Amino acid sequence: xxxxxxxxxxxxxxxxTSLTIQCQVDSQVTMMFWYRQQPGQSLTLIATANQGSEAxxxxxxxxxxxxxxxxxxxxxxxTVSNMSPEDSSIYLCSVxxxxxxxxxxxxxxxxxxxxxxxxx
Amino acid sequence: QQxxxxxxxxxxxxxxDAVINCSSSKALYSVHWYRxxxxxxxVFLMILLKGGEQxxxxxxxxxxxxxxxxxxxxxxxxxxxxxxxYFCGTVGGAGSYQLTFGKGTKLSVIP
Numbered sequence: 001x002x003x004x005x006x007x008x009x010x011x012x013x014x015x016x017t018s019l020t021i022q023c024q025v026d027s028q029v030t031m032m033f034w035y036r037q038q039p040g041q042s043l044t045l046i047a048t049a050n051q052g053s054e055a056x057x058x059x060x061x062x063x064x065x066x067x068x069x070x071x072x073x074x075x076x077x078x079t080v081s082n083m084s085p086e087d088s089s090i091y092l093c094s095v096x097x098x099x100x101x102x103x104x105x106x107x108x109x110x111x112x113x114x115x116x117x118x119x120x
Numbered sequence: 121q122q123x124x125x126x127x128x129x130x131x132x133x134x135x136x137d138a139v140i141n142c143s144s145s146k147a148l149y150s151v152h153w154y155r156x157x158x159x160x161x162x163v164f165l166m167i168l169l170k171g172g173e174q175x176x177x178x179x180x181x182x183x184x185x186x187x188x189x190x191x192x193x194x195x196x197x198x199x200x201x202x203x204x205x206y207f208c209g210t211v212g213g214a215g216s217y218q219l220t221f222g223k224g225t226k227l228s229v230i231p
Contacts, residue, residue, distance in 0.1 A: 043221045111161035
């Protein structure tokens with residue numbers, strides 16, 4: 001399966017600043033996904049990023065707050081803009097991945113280790 | 121619609137069995153199970169598809185009741201390494217990549 005590297009692994013940020021998280025995959029993938037995991041909570045999809053097109057955002061997430069770039073098939077960035085303490089979360093990059101036997105249109109996700117952001 | 125998991129937390133002694141349940145209020149195409157250890161990335165365990173196909177780790181078993189839109193993950197003869205938070209994720213349509221995750225079940229295995 002794919003190997004994903006995320007940077008930074010953790011950061012402490014000041015209110016009002018922005019931070020860009022990088023996600024590098026060791027193989028070419030069509031779709032990349034950005035998730036948020038608030039402390040002790042589930043994983044919530046922020047957006048889907050396809051190379052060469054605008055990211056698709058889920059309800060409750062907007063491009064001005066979470067701009068995403070996808071310049072090629074192995075890399076993506078997520079920026080958390082104008083941060084507030086409510087943005088303190090783990091942000092995870094993931095890719096759709098084959099698991100050996102291609103099951104009827106079903107793919108699974110491989111996740112990066114996440115970027116833990118604390119906003120003061 | 122977020123799937124509902126139960127129980128929220130469970131404590132087991134090594135060697136005991138556990139069942140984690142996941143239910144949805146809408147029709148499902150597939151159910152995915154992931155385990156996340158503290159401070160680590162979620163790791164894929166099992167996928168179950170409408171129609172009966174499934175793929176996953178040898179020591180993990182699960183079921184998918186399409187009519188009831190429910191799935192259960194069976195952990196038998198638990199080991200300390202089974203500790204973590206288990207998430208089910210559901211997909212509503214064939215070809216969709218959008219996983220909606222439940223709130224998770226925290227499993228603690230003690231000696």
